[in-house]
Amino acid sequence: MTTKLSITAALLVIGDEILSGRTKDVNIGATADFCTDLGIELKEVRVVSDETDDIVAALNAVRERYTYVFTTGGIGPTHDDITADAVARAFSVALPINAEARAMLETRWQNTGTEVNEARLRMARIPEGADLIVNAVSAAPGFRIGNVHVMAGVPIIMRSMLEAIAPTLQTGRKVMSETIKAAVGEGTVGGPLGALQAQYPDVKMGSYPQMGANKVMTELVLRSSDEARLREAAAKVREMVAREHAKAGITPPE
Amino acid sequence: MTTKLSITAALLVIGDEILSGRTKDVNIGATADFCTDLGIELKEVRVVSDETDDIVAALNAVRERYTYVFTTGGIGPTHDDITADAVARAFSVALPINAEARAMLETRWQNTGTEVNEARLRMARIPEGADLIVNAVSAAPGFRIGNVHVMAGVPIIMRSMLEAIAPTLQTGRKVMSETIKAAVGEGTVGGPLGALQAQYPDVKMGSYPQMGANKVMTELVLRSSDEARLREAAAKVREMVAREHAKAGITPPE
CATH class of the missing domain: 3.30.70 (Alpha-Beta Plaits)
Known part of the structure; x- marks a missing residue:
């Protein structure tokens, strides 16, 4: 008998487009496979709308309960991308422009001749105390704060972020x-x-x-x-x- | 301006096979499309495991909050099919063999030469006070109690049950x-x-x-x-x- 503790997780899928049916989610299945491969028990998934209160309530409900929380969606440059705001509120921390995130984005923007503007800089706003999760696909980083891992909703970026965080996670008894x-x-x-x-x-x-x-x-x-x-x-x-x-x-x- | 109230819903997807990644869910997308077509706002989805306590807690959290709750999964004949038990417990009602459900099943079983046994009769257990939702595909009915609609997890059956309940639902302002x-x-x-x-x-x-x-x-x-x-x-x-x-x-x- 092994005595290793069981490692658990919840996934929060954030986005009106999933709830309206416009986008068919594939991140739930990808996260489930990812967790199973690492011996992490995915215990719960919630899909919530782009409403700060709903995201904060769901985050606070699951982050106390499980070893890890993963979120997907809502970290882009437009007004409906409010995941960072909700996470900062849930952890009661500020949401400043993060210098490292800004540098990652500006390097990419220089290479692609993309103008720096206020909307794009929203993607460099990272809750205080969080570590960045690199985004090899489009540069805009995710982040980890406490046990919460905030990732993109676009499936190809989301999967690359899962690969990026895999080595940092405790793995459980393989089922x-x-x-x-x-x-x-x-x-x-x-x-x-x-x-x-x-x-x-x-x-x-x-x-x-x-x-x-x-x-x-x-x-x-x-x-x-x-x-x-x-x-x-x-x-x-x-x-x-x-x-x-x-x-x-x-x-x-x- | 129309004054019609907004009609809301939550979906509860019940099943370890979704959380392990073994089965990739398609019922979330189908329910989202269904709700959007009827002008019902799907506000939240939760995927929970085959644990009675988890199902009861999720059900009680959402059924007070939204006009409708839909559930998929866990109404088959095996020991891990515990949705009816969880719903009966959430509503504090008994879970007897329902005569109408039993008749539906026995008619099908006679036609297919299927033996009646204790496991199969689990599918005729319906919470007291519930109405049946017919299942044109495999006969085993779903049911409605209060604002909760309990449906099968197999996608083809689930979609046929959505069609069956559509005429009974209040529809909202079409978005x-x-x-x-x-x-x-x-x-x-x-x-x-x-x-x-x-x-x-x-x-x-x-x-x-x-x-x-x-x-x-x-x-x-x-x-x-x-x-x-x-x-x-x-x-x-x-x-x-x-x-x-x-x-x-x-x-x-x-």
Whole structure:
């Protein structure tokens, strides 16, 4: 048994465009994959609108509760980019122009012949005490303050920022999984699977019907950070599925 | 001016498979589009794990606050399908086998030669006082209790349930939008757009950089339920964009 503590996270997706349906979010899935790969348990996601009060309330609700908070969206140069303001308010700190951020942006602007103006300088406003998260794509940095990591909403930038912060994060016990396919419905395996779940409380068992497949098909996914227990539980689930296949006169799918 | 009240909603996406990254959610985008089409403002989305306490807490946090709550996921036949239990607990009501739900399921099971068992009958457990939401795809119904609409997580079923409840929902003032393309960066239009936003507080102006496009491109999206004000503001934004194009010596993109 390892004694490493569990590392948890929440994601805050900030933006009216997600809530209106205009933009279809892909950052939730990317963050979920990122966390799973690092052994960080993503426990909650919230999508909130571009309203300072809503962002502050959501931030304060999750930052006390989890090891890490990630946010995406709202760090561009326009009036609706208010994430930095909301984070500064949540932490009760000032939001000055950050010299390092300004230098990063001005270097990029010089290279591209881009005019420096007040709107663009909004992107150099960083809450006092925060560290910058570099943005290899468009230079405008994200930042980390306390356990909150503020990143861009544009997926390609967001993923590059996740890569940038990965080495700075505590990683948890890696959760391993086994997937077992059953050629019978969820309702057939539901009873015996529930009984096995009760025997293996440390192995989380999920059941996912495969709709639209040619035949009835259910994927059973077992997850645990204890490999021996996972293997043992998976063997029991495989036996159970084989019994149900035999009862139904089905040749196993693979 | 119309005096129709604004109709709001929250969506609760329930399921470990979304938080682990195993399943990439598409119900958020579908619900956002659905709400926008009906003039319902989707104000918040939360993704929570398959833990009864977490579901109850999230439900109670949002159901007081918005006109409607929609949930997806966790209404199947296996032990990890606990949404009905959580909703019953949030509303402090019992969770008996519902005769109408049982009849719907048994009719389907007779037609498909499916055995009735305890796991399958879990899907007929409906909180006392709830109305059923029919499921044309796989028969297992969702339900509505108070302002909470409990739907399946499988996208095709979820969308059919949204269609089923649409006629029962109050619709709000339809929000119209205009999209204006600028061939300059967000940082260029940011200042003048902010000034126009201040002049038109009733027209919500968003700015979205188009990354990966061949040239720099920014989409400005104006949204309002007041058509005249929307048209007026859009004309002003178009003039502003034309000025910025002229300054930059750019021929407008379309």
